[in-house]
Amino acid sequence: MAEKTLDFWFEFASTYSYPAAMRIASLAQARGVTVRWRPFLLGPIFKAQGWDNSPFNLYPAKGRYMWRDLERICDALGLPFVQPSPFPQNTLAASRVAMVALAQSWGEDYCRAVYGAEFGDGRDIGEPATITAVLTALGQGAERIMHQAQTDAIKTQLRAQTEEAQRLGIFGAPSFVTADGELFWGNDRLEAALDWAKR
């Protein structure tokens, strides 16, 4: 029997990626689906749609709704929630570190810790000190990892991954792509995506 897999495309600045990142591991395990965590940058994808900022900032009615909706969702899940400031945050360094981390056993823990710092604790993940603290708390040599994350190899990998997201038709985060190419968008589509991957 072929392994059942699902690609989880996320961006650290993406609000609805926070509950998705916190929920996906246990939901996938319950269905026997293996998840591949794939960070990417929304900036270039939003630019291609003519946006130079988060649509939640560009369209204030939608933004106001999103913050309340996310608060309700986190409440229902028992997840701590603080509206991050600034929003959106600069996620370039955090994402490059994720490329390093996800090649190692503690990669998913790192991603969850970054989301928790940003949306649970209200810390600015655009600050190198925040990422350093997350790495240290995970028992990793922060200086070494931060250095590795700045190599050309990692920069190129993250750029290629963002381009792949765009080729797949991804326009927002979180997105989920099954092995047979079905795209699902949004934390509220996580269960449907896992169910599809399981078929």
Add this chain to the structure above:
Amino acid sequence: MAEKTLDFWFEFASTYSYPAAMRIASLAQARGVTVRWRPFLLGPIFKAQGWDNSPFNLYPAKGRYMWRDLERICDALGLPFVQPSPFPQNTLAASRVAMVALAQSWGEDYCRAVYGAEFGDGRDIGEPATITAVLTALGQGAERIMHQAQTDAIKTQLRAQTEEAQRLGIFGAPSFVTADGELFWGNDRLEAALDWAKR
């Protein structure tokens, strides 16, 4: 005990309003929630956000995704689905008729029939003949109703309802508003909105 109510804000051109309209009655009944159907026009609301067309047409990647997502949702619900052409459709006449119909006992049946004609049968609800056929199939005097829908009183009511939607912070459809002012957006928030209304 106060009656539990939920306002269901919909626009006939809105794609995700189709499954919401088909699902809401039985889900509300199961929870003891009374639903008030409130048609409005998205055009003026989209214009206020700087859009002169559906965002699904303005942002093609999002549009392509939406059609596939809606197809999957209708499949799972056993709802017939045809991508309407043109999209979006001119819903002014259909919405004015809905204002007349919803003051009568067959109003919700009319709304479901319009959605079924558009998204189930692929008919153009911008054509008066489609609305006439829907009314006739419901046993209503189509000519009389169509005439009533063109009175100033009805035109004013629909305009006022659209302005109310905008004041409530509604930016898309379907939207749901509880008696205590909580806004929920999207077919995928229908259950959460009903659960909130039931609290």
